[in-house]
Amino acid sequence: MRAVSNHNKKSIARTSLIRTLLFVAAILLVGAQFDAYNQGQLAVVLILFIGVLSVTLLTGISGQLSLGQGALMAVGGYSTALLMINYKLSLWVAVPLSVISSAIAGLLLGIAAARLRGPYLAGTTLVIALAIPTIANRFMSVFKGDEGLPVDVGYPPQWFSNLFGEPGYEQWQLYVALPFAAIALFFASNILKSRTGRMWRSIRDNETATSLSGVNFSRQKIYVFVISSSFAGLSGALYGLRGLVGPSVYPVSLSLLLLTAAVLGGIRSITGAFIGTVIVVFLPDWIDLVLVNFELSEQVSNYLPALISSLLLILTVVINPAGVAGTRLHKHK
Amino acid sequence: MNTFLAALSSGTSRGAIFALVALGLVIVWRGAGIVNFAQMGQAMFSTYIASTLITNGNSYWIAFFVALISGAVLGALLDILVMRPLSNKKQSELLSSESMRAAVPVIASxxxxxxxxxxxxxxxxxxxxGFPAPAKQEGFTVAGNVLPFTSFDLFVVSIVTVTLIITTLFFTKTGIGLAMRATALNQEVAKLSGIRTNRTRTISWAISGAASSLAGLLITPTSNLSPNSLDLVLIVGFTAAVVGGLDSPAGAVLGGFILGMVISFVTFxxxxxxxxxxxxxxxxxxxxIRPRGILGSKDARRV
Structure with missing residues (x-):
């Protein structure tokens, strides 16, 4: 029995590793073809992909709907910014440390949220998403209020430039985000296929049966929150490194954007999370491409991406709840 | 002492509005089992309609009633176009679990x-x-002192009181109200006793739409009107509904006033x-301490 499960673990890890390496290769190939603007956009895709994965794990896999992922991203962002500015740490140290701090925030949130369900959880996390950024204004001296804390990815180290040539700024953003996205992808795909993933799915599908099978489900629910918050914190840390960490960088609409991406792509699948992220990030550009031929006022073009992504969200939920990646999902169950 | 009175009066008039918002949420929750996060979006939309009518030279009261009606129509439309097809899809794999059945309507809203x-x-x-108020926003003057309670506050409190009385009468004295309470209690049994549950659901959405539009009309004179301006009101209304008990209309009113007072005293x-x-x-x-809310019933849907 033990031998079988060890073998399983190895083969799961191997599949996830191959998947991750293919992902990295594909991003590098595509990134090399892009111009600077689209490289920046691709970096945003990678960063938000990590955040969308946090929604996939929490909502899609374990069935808990949170609208507060943006607040956890803010925790990651502020931790990184404070560590980099006050302690002069390199981002390669500061970002992993802020993953720990968002995991702790997730632990606290999980303890409070483990007893909440459905709309109660959604509403409470929404209030949290609104309340957390106001802390930045409450403790001005530390968080600098609305002005925020400026941080960025800086410049590549000398050895990197010697090896691969001098990358552009957007290209460097992409290269910084890529290893973190790869680690997140590896972890998420491992969790989904492992015993833990099965346990979380069973919590989602039937709590009574799960607890009768000997699973301590409130502990597992808290555990989901910790893992999901770590993903959100990582995403938020990298998101802030685009230039600024402040309340305006992590609005409530960011939480909704992550949810939209996860649902559009397919809320139960990792592939779906990536497809959804690509859709929400590139949608404004695609709309612009179509609209060049029409004379539209700025007012219309400003709100069109939000209108279309919200319409897509409703249509997905009503017509095809499994999302873009859903067809594959049905085969796997 | 003056600060205290000012906080008290502002808390009363804000509390009345939050009570309306919470009541709107409770009606849809009882009638359809959904917390409608779009509620203040609907209110914003009908307040814009009223604002446009007033800008075009119509009287406040015409705009007022048109906004209430369009709020009700919009609520009913949303139920028919989005929520009803969604609830008919319960057989699909994604909605097969209880937790997702609760989550998916929230995402739709x-x-x-x-x-x-x-x-x-x-x-x-x-x-x-901006959005006009139908009454003066200056305090009443008693014996030379300007009180912090304005005639607009009086207007808000009295119109909300009238609305609450009408809603209570509707739910307790009319056939449709009885049908709606029966549907809230047990949809299957209500259906079997010949109540058209689809219709009562749509009526819940319409009433809630009108109530929240009224809240929108009453709160915008003291804030401003923009597409996002009522988001915070929804958060407060949701908290008020949870405080009072998500399945209790009386609790919604109580929760609304509690939140109004808390916000007002913290601000002052x-x-x-x-x-x-x-x-x-x-x-x-x-x-x-009390997850079902102050007046929520014990066997209400689990928190």
């Missing part, structure tokens, strides 16, 4: 909120505009920035 806000932005431009005695933390604190305290 967030989508509706996004659509309404974007549409309002496209139609009415993004810049904020501390800084406005603490308001959100105070709301969060109230919400967490209630969820920990």
């Amino acid at each position: 967030l989508g509706i909120l996004g659509v309404l806000q974007a549409l309002a932005g496209i139609i009415w431009a993004a810049e904020e505009r 005695y501390s800084t406005p920035e603490d308001v959100f933390l105070a709301i969060l604190a109230v919400l967490l305290i209630v969820l920990i």
Whole structure:
């Protein structure tokens, strides 16, 4: 029995590793073809992909709907910014440390949220998403209020430039985000296929049966929150490194954007999370491409991406709840 | 002492509005089992309609009633176009678990909120505009002293009281109200006794739409009108509904006034920035001590 499960673990890890390496290769190939603007956009895709994965794990896999992922991203962002500015740490140290701090925030949130369900959880996390950024204004001296804390990815180290040539700024953003996205992808795909993933799915599908099978489900629910918050914190840390960490960088609409991406792509699948992220990030550009031929006022073009992504969200939920990646999902169950 | 009176009066008039918002949420929750996060988006939309009518030279009262009616129509439409097809899809694999059945309508309502806000932005431009009050916003003067209670506050409190009385009578004295309470209690049994549950659901959405539009009309004179301006009101209304008990209309009113007082006293005695933390604190305290809310029934849907 033990031998079988060890073998399983190895083969799961191997599949996830191959998947991750293919992902990295594909991003590098595509990134090399892009111009600077689209490289920046691709970096945003990678960063938000990590955040969308946090929604996939929490909502899609374990069935808990949170609208507060943006607040956890803010925790990651502020931790990184404070560590980099006050302690002069390199981002390669500061970002992993802020993953720990968002995991702790997730632990606290999980303890409070483990007893909440459905709309109660959604509403409470929404209030949290609104309340957390106001802390930045409450403790001005530390968080600098609305002005925020400026941080960025800086410049590549000398050895990197010697090896691969001098990358552009957007290209460097992409290269910084890529290893973190790869680690997140590896972890998420491992969790989904492992015993833990099965346990979380069973919590989602039937709590009574799960607890009768000997699973301590409130502990597992808290555990989901910790893992999901770590993903959100990582995403938020990298998101802030685009230039600024402040309340305006992590609005409530960011939480909704992550949810939209996860649902559009397919809320139960990792592939779906990536497809959804690509859709929400590139949608404004695609709309612009179509609209060049029409004379539209700025007012219309400003709100069109939000209108279309919200319409897509409703249509997905009503017509095809499994999302873009859903067809594959049905085969796997 | 003056600060105290000012906080008390502002708390009363805000509390009345939050009570309406919470009542709107409770009606849809009881009638359809959904917390409607799009509710204040609907209210924003009908307040914009009223604002446009007034700008075009119509009287306040015409705009007022048109807004209420369009709020009701919009609510009914959303149920028919989005929520009813969604609830008919319960057989699908994604909705097979209980937790997802609760989550998916919330996601749909967030989508509706996004659509309404974007549409309002496209139609009415993004810049904020004011909205008139039908009564003076200066305090009453008694023996030379200006009281912190304005005639607009009086208008708000009395119109909300009238609305609450009408709603109570509707739910307790009319056939449709009885049918709606029966549906809220047990949908299957109600259906078997010949109540058209689809119709009562749509009526719940319409009433809730009208109630929240009224809240929108009453709150915008003291704030401003923009596509996002009522988001915070929804958060407060939700907290009020949870505090009072999500399945209890009387609880919604009580919760609304509690939240009105908390927000008002925090604003007057501390800084406005603490308001959100105070709301969060109230919400967490209630969820920990009494998760079903002050007046929520014990066997109500689990928290």
